[in-house]
Amino acid sequence: MGGLTVMQALAAKLPGERFLYLGDTARLPYGTKSADTVRRYALQAAHALTDHGVKLVVIACNTASVGLPYLQEALAPMPVIGVIEPGAAAALAVAPNGPIGVIATEGTVKGGAYVRAIHAHSTAPVVQQACPLFVPMAEEGLTDGPIAEAVAHRYLDPLMARLPKPKVLVLGCTHYPALKGVITRVVGPEVTLVDSAAITANAVERLLDEKGLRATEKPGEHHFYCTDAPDRFARVGEIFFGNPIDPGAVEQVDLQ
Amino acid sequence: MGGLTVMQALAAKLPGERFLYLGDTARLPYGTKSADTVRRYALQAAHALTDHGVKLVVIACNTASVGLPYLQEALAPMPVIGVIEPGAAAALAVAPNGPIGVIATEGTVKGGAYVRAIHAHSTAPVVQQACPLFVPMAEEGLTDGPIAEAVAHRYLDPLMARLPKPKVLVLGCTHYPALKGVITRVVGPEVTLVDSAAITANAVERLLDEKGLRATEKPGEHHFYCTDAPDRFARVGEIFFGNPIDPGAVEQVDLQ
Numbered sequence: 001m002g003g004l005t006v007m008q009a010l011a012a013k014l015p016g017e018r019f020l021y022l023g024d025t026a027r028l029p030y031g032t033k034s035a036d037t038v039r040r041y042a043l044q045a046a047h048a049l050t051d052h053g054v055k056l057v058v059i060a061c062n063t064a065s066v067g068l069p070y071l072q073e074a075l076a077p078m079p080v081i082g083v084i085e086p087g088a089a090a091a092l093a094v095a096p097n098g099p100i101g102v103i104a105t106e107g108t109v110k111g112g113a114y115v116r117a118i119h120a121h122s123t124a125p126v127v128q129q130a131c132p133l134f135v136p137m138a139e140e141g142l143t144d145g146p147i148a149e150a151v152a153h154r155y156l157d158p159l160m161a162r163l164p165k166p167k168v169l170v171l172g173c174t175h176y177p178a179l180k181g182v183i184t185r186v187v188g189p190e191v192t193l194v195d196s197a198a199i200t201a202n203a204v205e206r207l208l209d210e211k212g213l214r215a216t217e218k219p220g221e222h223h224f225y226c227t228d229a230p231d232r233f234a235r236v237g238e239i240f241f242g243n244p245i246d247p248g249a250v251e252q253v254d255l256q
Numbered sequence: 257m258g259g260l261t262v263m264q265a266l267a268a269k270l271p272g273e274r275f276l277y278l279g280d281t282a283r284l285p286y287g288t289k290s291a292d293t294v295r296r297y298a299l300q301a302a303h304a305l306t307d308h309g310v311k312l313v314v315i316a317c318n319t320a321s322v323g324l325p326y327l328q329e330a331l332a333p334m335p336v337i338g339v340i341e342p343g344a345a346a347a348l349a350v351a352p353n354g355p356i357g358v359i360a361t362e363g364t365v366k367g368g369a370y371v372r373a374i375h376a377h378s379t380a381p382v383v384q385q386a387c388p389l390f391v392p393m394a395e396e397g398l399t400d401g402p403i404a405e406a407v408a409h410r411y412l413d414p415l416m417a418r419l420p421k422p423k424v425l426v427l428g429c430t431h432y433p434a435l436k437g438v439i440t441r442v443v444g445p446e447v448t449l450v451d452s453a454a455i456t457a458n459a460v461e462r463l464l465d466e467k468g469l470r471a472t473e474k475p476g477e478h479h480f481y482c483t484d485a486p487d488r489f490a491r492v493g494e495i496f497f498g499n500p501i502d503p504g505a506v507e508q509v510d511l512q
Contacts, residue, residue: 026283026289032395133396133398136389140388146406147403228293232290
């Protein structure tokens with residue numbers, strides 16, 4: 001569901017492009033699954049999209065981005081882009097010497113993809129924290145108030161007590177922008193939050209231009225696929241997409 | 257994972273029986289999925305167990321119990337038992353005229369299985385509340401303290417403000433017994449909590465005796481199947497099973 005924040009940024013940035021979105025709602029969340037399972041599910045999802053003739057695949061999920069090299073190889077020569085590299089680059093632009101804080105799902109933290117992406121370019125110290133309750137809180141709309149604040153303190157205080165204090169905090173899960181307000185209050189306004197959605201949209205724009213793939217005229221309406229009930233997808237999806245989702249544009253597919 | 261609370265009660269009640277347990281960890285949680293998807297997944301899981309020659313199937317999950325009639329038909333003449341009917345019967349034994357409170361996942365509440373099971377025997381009013389954060393809180397071990405208490409108040413206060421106040425509260429999700437302490441504090445000690453685990457174990461014992469299927473000597477060690485990483489299953493599973501789980505007795509299977 002959180003990938004819809006990325007789709008929203010992409011659609012705003014690239015109004016000439018038509019997007020096909022797939023949300024694997026029957027098997028969500030990916031955040032607690034093993035890397036092997038996530039890679040396998042991500043490839044099934046990507047095939048469902050390439051079967052519909054897309055020209056580029058965005059893995060709009062931090063946890064599933066663990067499968068990026070695997071999907072790039074399996075789908076070659078199709079360009080495939082994830083959210084980790086753009087997020088890591090944006091964090092380094094703010095704080096080249098760190099320390100850099102990363103909050104993400106259990107799967108992303110364990111996989112260490114942000115640590116690897118940052119350390120490929122810098123020796124900046126990276127501190128990570130898994131925030132398992134943030135996804136169900138965001139899906140329930142529990143994004144503000146005393147409970148949201150208490151949970152945010154539980155996860156973020158230990159991260160921010162580190163010396164020196166991180167100057168930048170990567171929101172390493174596409175659900176977390178829904179909690180931006182409370183996260184900012186807890187970490188303080190001097191910490192820059194990196195939200196993958198906007199940054200990934202920039203990276204996709206650059207890649208389309210590089211490959212000469214950019215559309216000049218929108219070839220049709222966006223379309224949404226999901227693997228469980230379309231009505232729930234449309235209803236919960238609007239929280240993340242920030243726009244109404246026409247239930248008629250949502251289609252249930254089976255990935256197995 | 258919560259089904260392990262039921263397995264614990266079963267193993268304690270029926271020390272002569274050998275249990276095969278399957279946790280569909282790759283696709284959990286079931287609580288937010290549609291009834292169609294849950295039925296399909298539950299049947300795949302049940303077939304994986306019947307392929308190993310079990311004599312009785314327990315659906316140790318409230319959400320998946322929506323598939324009980326479907327599984328009973330598909331697996332006939334194999335006896336199949338769910339957790340809803342025993343829970344509803346226990347609630348009615350405490351408060352025959354209600355009102356009866358039910359807390360459960362979004363899927364169980366929407367499916368209305370408890371309401372149907374109670375109203376098959378009584379006109380007792382039933383009030384339901386979905387508690388989506390309870391499952392991830394239990395899996396994170398966040399079962400006590402100010403956050404757990406605040407979340408419990410959020411879900412339970414509106415239910416308990418009803419007049420007359422429910423005399424009994426069904427813990428309609430196998431994860432919720434992990435939060436029994438905080439739930440009791442919030443609803444008050446005069447409200448009886450119905451925990452499906454022990455009640456289902458009694459129902460299974462009766463059914464085995466009725467069918468003459470009761471084992472007299474344990475034919476081997478329990479075995480655990482899961483659909484994602486066995487090490488996480490063993491680690492998180494111990495919270496719910498209340499006993500160590502030998503990682504050597506956990507085997508990953510593919511249900512697709």
